[in-house]
Amino acid sequence: MKGSRKTTVRKAAVIALVMILLLAAGTYAGIAIYFQDHFFCNTTIGGTDFSYKTPVEAEYMIYESLTGYSLEIVGREGIQDTISRKEINMDYIFGDSLVKLMQEQKPALWILGFIKGYDYELPPIVQYDEEALRQRIDGLAFFKKENIMAPKDAYIDYSEEEQQYIIVDARPGTEIEKGKAEETIRESILSLNDNLNLEEAGCYKQPDMERDNEELLAALDLANRYLSAHITYDWNGNEVLIDSAVIRKWVNVNRDKVLLDEKAIEKFIARQSEEYDTYGKNRVFYTTGGKEIDLNNGTFGWLTDQESELPELVKAIKNGETIKKQPAHSEKERKSWQVLIEDSYVEIDLGMQHLYLYVDGELILESDFVSGNASRGWGTPAGVFGLTYKARNAVLRGTNYETPVSYWMPFNGNIGMHDATWRSAFGGDIYRTNGSHGCINLPFEKAKIIYDYVYTGFPVICYY
Numbered sequence: 359m360k361g362s363r364k365t366t367v368r369k370a371a372v373i374a375l376v377m378i379l380l381l382a383a384g385t386y387a388g389i390a391i392y393f394q395d396h397f398f399c400n401t402t403i404g405g406t407d408f409s410y411k412t413p414v415e416a417e418y419m420i421y422e423s424l425t426g427y428s429l430e431i432v433g434r435e436g437i438q439d440t441i442s443r444k445e446i447n448m449d450y451i452f453g454d455s456l457v458k459l460m461q462e463q464k465p466a467l468w469i470l471g472f473i474k475g476y477d478y479e480l481p482p483i484v485q486y487d488e489e490a491l492r493q494r495i496d497g498l499a500f501f502k503k504e505n506i507m508a509p510k511d512a513y514i515d516y517s518e519e520e521q522q523y524i525i526v527d528a529r530p531g532t533e534i535e536k537g538k539a540e541e542t543i544r545e546s547i548l549s550l551n552d553n554l555n556l557e558e559a560g561c562y563k564q565p566d567m568e569r570d571n572e573e574l575l576a577a578l579d580l581a582n583r584y585l586s587a588h589i590t591y592d593w594n595g596n597e598v599l600i601d602s603a604v605i606r607k608w609v610n611v612n613r614d615k616v617l618l619d620e621k622a623i624e625k626f627i628a629r630q631s632e633e634y635d636t637y638g639k640n641r642v643f644y645t646t647g648g649k650e651i652d653l654n655n656g657t658f659g660w661l662t663d664q665e666s667e668l669p670e671l672v673k674a675i676k677n678g679e680t681i682k683k684q685p686a687h688s689e690k691e692r693k694s695w696q697v698l699i700e701d702s703y704v705e706i707d708l709g710m711q712h713l714y715l716y717v718d719g720e721l722i723l724e725s726d727f728v729s730g731n732a733s734r735g736w737g738t739p740a741g742v743f744g745l746t747y748k749a750r751n752a753v754l755r756g757t758n759y760e761t762p763v764s765y766w767m768p769f770n771g772n773i774g775m776h777d778a779t780w781r782s783a784f785g786g787d788i789y790r791t792n793g794s795h796g797c798i799n800l801p802f803e804k805a806k807i808i809y810d811y812v813y814t815g816f817p818v819i820c821y822y
Contacts, residue, residue: 390465398463398471403456404480404550409471413456420480421450429546430553431498434532434562435507439499441543446494447487448547455483484548495543500534500556507531511567514578514611521602523581523611525574528565535563573614580616583678584609589671590682594634594660605675620672627664627671627685637661637688641742643819646705646714646721651821653742661688703817704775704808706798708738711785713775713798717811725804726785728778731793738796738820743769745816748809752776756795764802765809769818773797777805 397416399409406423408416428442459478463471499505509531517524539561546554556562567574585605591598604626610617637660643653666686674681705714708729715722730736745767752766754776768774778784778799800808 386469390468393463393465393468393471395460397460398468398476400471400475401463401478402475403459403478413460416456417452420452420483424450424550427550427552429543429551431500431543431556432553433500433534433556434530435505437499437505437532441491441494441498441547446491446547449485450483451485452483480550484550486547491544491547492540495536495540500532500539501536506533508533509563509565511565511613512569512571512574513567513613514574514581514616516606522585523578525569525578528568530562530565533563534561567613571614577611577614577616581609581611584616584618584675586678586680587675588680589674591630592682592684593630593662594636596634598630598634600671600675608675618672618675620668623671623675624664624668627662627667630685631662631664635660635662643742643821645707645821646724647707647710653740653819653821662686663688702811703819704812706738706818706820707822708740708789708820709822711787711789713800713804715808715811722811723804723807725800727775728781728784728793728799729789730773730796731791732789733791734793736793736796737789738773738794738798739770740820740822741770743818743820745769745812745814745818746774747814748812750809754797759795765805767805767809767812770820775800775805775808775818777802 395412396410397408397412401408401411403416404420406419408419411419424443426443427448428440430438430440432438463476495501507529510529512528513526514523515526516522534556538559539556542554542556542559542561585602587600587605589600591600608619608622608626610619640652643651645651663686670683670686674683701719702717705716706727706729707713711726711729712724713727714724729738746769749766750764752763754761754763754766756772763776763778766774766776773796775798778794779802781799784799784801
C-alpha cells in the first residue's frame, strides 16, 4: 500500500509541473502575441517613452505633442527668434516608420525589455514648404543689418596705463555664416528639436586672430623692444632724449607686422640738425674790443651727417638699446661754438686790420696785417672758418703772379694767412688800395708763431 501511495504522489507532482510549465509557456506566448503590435517596455523614441504603445498610439501622441511646434533659436547678444510650424506649412508624414521600428523588436524576446532599454531616433517624418522656410530664415533677427557686428581680430595697441603695447582681445561679433545656419535650422526642424543655440552649433563667424596667435605675440615683443630703447644724444652740447614717448610716434603696428617709420625718423634728425648745427649759420661774437657782431659761420662749425646717422638711430631703436651718443658728423670738429670761441681761435678784425691769437683762453699774440685789396674787389670775406691745413715753404699762384711764402695757412678756399716779407708795413688803410688778392699778409715772425699753434680745423673768425 505504501508503494502504491508514493507512485500516486509522484504522478501528481509531474502532472502539476507540466501544467505549470504549460501555463507559463502559454502566458509567455500570450505576452509575445501582445508585443507583436506593441512596443517593448523601456522603449523611447526621440526621447519620449512609448512603452506598451502601438504604432498608432505612438503616432497620435507624437502628432498631439507637435501640433503647436515651433523652433526657438537663440544667438549671441541676447538675440533670438522663432520659426513656427504654421510659418513654413510644416506637416508630419508617419507612413510605416513607427511600424518598422516596432518590428525591429522581436516579440519572442519581449522579456529583454525589462532588462535593457530600447532607444530610437525619431524617423524623418517632417515635410515643409522649402521656399517658405528660406524666406523665414532670411527674415530672422540674426540677419538684420542692425544686429550684425562683424568679428574683430585681436590686435596690438598702446596702453597709457601700462606704458607699453598690449594685446586687445578679439571681439566675437554677431555675424553668422548663413549657409551653416540654414543647414543647422533644417536639421533641427527635421529632428523636431524645440530649440537651437546658434553659438553652440558653431554658426558664427570667428575672428582670424586670437590673443594667443604666435605671430601676434612675436609682434608684441618686437614693438615693446623698440619702445624700450633709451637714447640720449649730445647734439652739439645739447641733450636730446629719445625715449618711449618719442619712439611711439615712429612705431606702426598693422596686425602682426611692426614697422619703424624711417621717414619720420629722418625728419626728426633733420629738425635736430637744423636747430643745433652751427655750420654755415650766423652767430653772435664778442670781439676783443667788446663789440657784439653777427658772423656768418662760413664753412666752419658742427654739421650733422644726416644720411649716416639715420641707419645708426634705426639700429639702436630696433635693438632696444640704452645708450648715450653723438650724432655722426660731416666735420671732424665736434666742440660746440661757445667752447670754440672761449678757448682757441684766431680773431681777424678786417676793419681795424688787426689780428689776435687765443689758445685755451689766453691771448698769445696780436698783430697788424694787410688783407684783400678793397679797391679791386678782392676784399677778404667775413665769416667763421676752420683752418684747412698748414704747410711750410709753399708757392702761391694766381693770374699773373707766383709768390713763395714760408708759412701757408689757408682757411677759406685759396684765402689764408701767410708771411709777407715783401711788405715793410702792415695795418692801417693799406688794404684799401694796396691789399692782397684776399689773403691775410702777416709779418714773418708773427706768421711763424701762429703757424706753431694752429692745426687743421682751428677756428678763424673774420669780421669788419
